[in-house]
Amino acid sequence: MNPTLPAERRHSMPTRLRATARSEWVKLWSVRSAPTVLAATALVIVAGAFVLCSGYRSGWASMSASEQAAFDPTFTSLRGIELAQMLIGALGVLAVTSEHGTGLIRATLAATPQRAQLLTVKGLVLGAVVWALSTASSFAAFTAGRHLLTGPVPHASLDDPGVLRAVLGGGLYLTLIALFGTALGALTRSTPLGLTTLFGVLLVLPLTAGLLPGDLTDTILPYLPGEAGSQIWHVKPPSPHSLTPWHGLSLLTLYVAASAAAVLTLHRKRDA
Amino acid sequence: MTPTDPPAAHRPHATPPRATPLARGRAVLTSEWIKLRSLRSLWTTALTGFTASVGLSLLVCSSYRSRWHHLGAQARAHFHPTDTGLGFLQITALFFGALGALAVTTEYGTGQIHGTLMATPQRPLVLAAKTLLLFVLGSALALATVSAAFLLGQSRLTGTMPHASLTDPGAAHAVLGGALYLTLTGLLGLFLGTLVRSTAIALSTLLGLFTILPVLVDDLPKSPAWRHTVPYLPSNLGLSLWHSHIGFLVRPAPAAGTLALYVLVAAAAALTLLRTRDG
Numbered sequence: 001m002n003p004t005l006p007a008e009r010r011h012s013m014p015t016r017l018r019a020t021a022r023s024e025w026v027k028l029w030s031v032r033s034a035p036t037v038l039a040a041t042a043l044v045i046v047a048g049a050f051v052l053c054s055g056y057r058s059g060w061a062s063m064s065a066s067e068q069a070a071f072d073p074t075f076t077s078l079r080g081i082e083l084a085q086m087l088i089g090a091l092g093v094l095a096v097t098s099e100h101g102t103g104l105i106r107a108t109l110a111a112t113p114q115r116a117q118l119l120t121v122k123g124l125v126l127g128a129v130v131w132a133l134s135t136a137s138s139f140a141a142f143t144a145g146r147h148l149l150t151g152p153v154p155h156a157s158l159d160d161p162g163v164l165r166a167v168l169g170g171g172l173y174l175t176l177i178a179l180f181g182t183a184l185g186a187l188t189r190s191t192p193l194g195l196t197t198l199f200g201v202l203l204v205l206p207l208t209a210g211l212l213p214g215d216l217t218d219t220i221l222p223y224l225p226g227e228a229g230s231q232i233w234h235v236k237p238p239s240p241h242s243l244t245p246w247h248g249l250s251l252l253t254l255y256v257a258a259s260a261a262a263v264l265t266l267h268r269k270r271d272a
Numbered sequence: 273m274t275p276t277d278p279p280a281a282h283r284p285h286a287t288p289p290r291a292t293p294l295a296r297g298r299a300v301l302t303s304e305w306i307k308l309r310s311l312r313s314l315w316t317t318a319l320t321g322f323t324a325s326v327g328l329s330l331l332v333c334s335s336y337r338s339r340w341h342h343l344g345a346q347a348r349a350h351f352h353p354t355d356t357g358l359g360f361l362q363i364t365a366l367f368f369g370a371l372g373a374l375a376v377t378t379e380y381g382t383g384q385i386h387g388t389l390m391a392t393p394q395r396p397l398v399l400a401a402k403t404l405l406l407f408v409l410g411s412a413l414a415l416a417t418v419s420a421a422f423l424l425g426q427s428r429l430t431g432t433m434p435h436a437s438l439t440d441p442g443a444a445h446a447v448l449g450g451a452l453y454l455t456l457t458g459l460l461g462l463f464l465g466t467l468v469r470s471t472a473i474a475l476s477t478l479l480g481l482f483t484i485l486p487v488l489v490d491d492l493p494k495s496p497a498w499r500h501t502v503p504y505l506p507s508n509l510g511l512s513l514w515h516s517h518i519g520f521l522v523r524p525a526p527a528a529g530t531l532a533l534y535v536l537v538a539a540a541a542a543l544t545l546l547r548t549r550d551g
Contacts, residue, residue, distance in 0.1 A: 052488065055495065060493060062495065083485070192475070211328070211332045212335050213347075216339065
């Protein structure tokens, strides 16, 4: 390639990708809520370990033998993720809908008319930030839990089978939730609608499934996105009907991929 | 009267008298009612909440009916028609919280709140009018939703299955308790919305408080610390009001009192912030 031809450079894929990534990076951090939400996520994950692990330590003697046998120290340390998924999911939704709300999306699309590429880069940038933060937070929560679960309460170590997978899985799960939020935000293009859809799928569907007679719950619940994906940060399966960790994570990935595919198909046709 | 006197309409004291508190109150109530009535998202939320509750109740009761002969003896013995029939309340509460929050956050979202506060600088009056309307409309909607969903659900429990009717004292209390829970949750949503002024934050907080927090802490061992905190979560106070198996939870009457206390504290916080900060 002749480096003196500016036209060639303008169309070169790596340059364009780098430029899009840089602009998405700037936009992510200039959304006023992003640093706050990310800090709150880390806080919630670690605080969850403190509250839950001290709760189990102080009440361990009052638990029945079967409850004690079912106790999963790794999962308990990581359960702040259940609260953090709302923050991370909302961040994913807002990463798209706030641009539609302010009208910035028109400038963005004028600068990068390659819409599929734009959304992919947006997802990659957000996913990388969320993955780094939530993986670090998972390790912090696990460490906090190991120090809090003392005395007769069993604790886990990273060498135990499945434990490292669960701790790393916490970061993978939250990354997929962020991407799910991004896809739903891009589908709905509205903050309240996007948030309602995401929270409806992650929180209200499992509640609804729980109201049904036991055998129907067992049939439906394991296949819901949140329940399936959360198996990756369990060491002991919560029910005999649960999917295996990697099957569950793959199913969640499939849900995210399906919504991303819907976005890419629609996004190319819809006006901004 | 001498001809030099100015006409009555031009005299300074003839300017329209200051509105009496009663007239002002009625005017604010009217304007709040018009705003509430014209808010499309409020009607959609109310209608969706009603439909979802009735639908969920029918779905749950019908599936129990169809699975009844496959359920084990233990599951059948534990089946409680009122508790199962009212299970939808866990989800309906979210709609009522959203309803309350939307009644105020949409005004902040569109900027309408500036016009409202300019027309009525007596800010506590604005909040009082909203509260009164939401309480009246919310309790009527709550009672209609809970009774309709309960009755339709119970009508599906036929044959040898146990079922409840509104004449059973336990069931009547549970239905009234459920309606009270929904009404108070709506008010909590209103004051929360006033505090945070954003639909997204208000809805996320409500969901975190009513669906995630209970899942995280309900199953912790029942240590003294647990008994002094977890039963007082709003969702658990709600359970006290409509569920028959209270276990470690608060009795119904103190539960209603505590929930009302939460609403009062939220109202006081909302009022303080509303008075001190810019629109």
